[in-house]
Amino acid sequence: MTDLQLGSLIAGGAIVAAVYAFNWWQEHRYRKQAQRAFAQNQPDVLLETQKNMVRPAASGQRLEPMIEPVAQPVVAERREPQLDVPQVDLDDDVADFDDIDAAEPQIAPVAKQVELQDVEVLATSQLDPSLDFIADVHAGESIPAAEVPQFPAAKRVMVLGLTDAGQWEVVNSRSTGRYTALRAGVQLADRQGSLTQEQLNAFCMLVQQFADEHEAVVTFPQRSGKLSAAKELDEFCASVDVLIGMNVMAKGKPFPMEKVRLFADQTGLARGGDGLYHYRSESGKALFSLVNQDQTPFGNTSEGLTFLFDVPRVAGGLPVFDHLSEIAQQLANLLAGDLVDDSGRPLAPGSIANIRRQLTNIYAQMDDRGIAPGSMAALRLFA
Missing domain, CATH: 3.30.1400.10 (ZipA, C-terminal FtsZ-binding domain)
Known part of the structure; x- marks a missing residue:
């Protein structure tokens, strides 16, 4: 092999390596920009809905503590970007790297299109026939x-x-x-x-x-048909619109709220701007709350405390209900109080298990209807 042939082979190999390195860098930059586009926060229009009101058909009705199954996220299939690789002739002694720069993919328009598509999906999801x-x-x-x-x-x-x-x-x-x-x-x-x-x-x-x-x-749309659908939808919602309350009642002396505050800090209950204690998911959504049993603001002491769980509005499932039951029992033990339902009956393990079975039935009904607890549809209907 002559020196010229050996030099040509080495030069060709160097060119190929440079092309692959350049395309790897381009793909890396593309992924970074696409990730930034997907990570942009969109406004949560649900936070602008009116304050919750109790459905008249379900007013005053409470079950014991409960919670709902976690909705599994839908993972969209993602395809890796297809980058154009410039063809290199190994027989040529010199490669024109200006041609490589001209082949750079247009990333900014792609990222912008992704952002616009996300905005449109969010917008169209706000209306449902x-x-x-x-x-x-x-x-x-x-x-x-x-x-x-x-x-x-x-x-x-x-x-x-x-x-x-x-x-x-x-x-x-x-x-x-x-x-x-x-x-x-x-x-x-x-x-x-x-x-x-x-x-x-x-x-x-x-x-x-x-x-x-x-x-x-x-x-x-045809008005009479929509009015009939509205009544049927309201009847279904009333059948699963349940607010669970677990009460910790004082036997003699009122509970010292300083002790309750320390317990809340240890168990992940944080006091919100409304003055109540809330247990939140990692995303910041309230799963259940702790309030005064008589609905008055917290003071230095309390005659009774209530854990509240708004079943159709909370995503989390039976595991959340189990955690709520455990925390309520821990607080009752700490304060030497009685864990009871709204009628004053003790919430024994058998009673909690019965509530759990009722929750399972409610979740099944909502799933069959296509209205997952805590979903956008549920937050709208139970507001």
């Missing part, structure tokens, strides 16, 4: 966000707009886009009951008036 009465408005000319009202109604209303770029987004007071189409939905039921015919008619009149003012065409 099984939970909402949805009116579709089609405009002849795009309508500015400032001219889109929120359509005040007795139930939750959500408005989505289709931008000129073809993306759906939530329309609120901070929106600045223009929309060629709108979806306005009013919720069928919540803890105040089902949507009534009068409430639905008032909502439809507002939407129709808006459409007429903007020379737009509006289509509505």
Whole structure:
């Protein structure tokens, strides 16, 4: 082998190694940018819902402590980015690295598209034909966000707009886009009951008036069918709308709250801005709470304490219920108090096991209905 051939082989190998190293760096940078796009926090529209109210049909009804199964996250299949690898002719003595720079993939537009898709998925999930009465408005000319009202109604209303770029987004007071189409939905039921015919008619009149003012065409679902669905949905929700209460009652002297505070610190119960103690998940969602049994603010002492668990609004399942039961028993032992239900009956292991069985049945009903406890749908319906 001549020196020229040996030199050509070495040069070709160096070029191949450089190309592979360059593409590895490009792929690494792509992944970093994609991760940043996926990690961006989206606004939690559920935090803007009205304060909870007790459903009239379930008012005053409590079961013993309970909790719900953890909803398994849906993991979307991810594909590794396919990068174009420049072809290198090993017979050439010189490679033009300027050509490699020209082959750099356009990462920023891809990351931006991912972000827009995430925003659209979040927006479109705010309306559900099984939970909402949805009116579709089609405009002849795009309508500015400032001219889109929120359509005040007795139930939750959500408005989505289709931008000129073809993306759906939530329309609120901070929106600045223009929309060629709108979806306005009013919720069928919540803890105040089902949507009534009068409430639905008032909502439809507002939407129709808006459409007429903007020379737009509006289509509505069949009203009688939606009203029937609203009543049926409300009946189902009332059947599983359970608030569990476990009470620790003083036998003689009131409980010293300083002792309760120390217990709370040791068991992961943190006092919130509302003055109550809450046990939260890793994501910060309240799983159950500790309140004064007579619903008064905490003072220096207490005649009785109550652990509250709002079954349909909490994700966590039976393991959370087991943990709640354990903490309640520990507090009762620490304070030498009685662990009882709302009727004053002792909560023995058999009683707690019976509550656990009832919880299993409630969770099964909600799963069959496709409304997982603690899910977006549950938080909307039980608000």
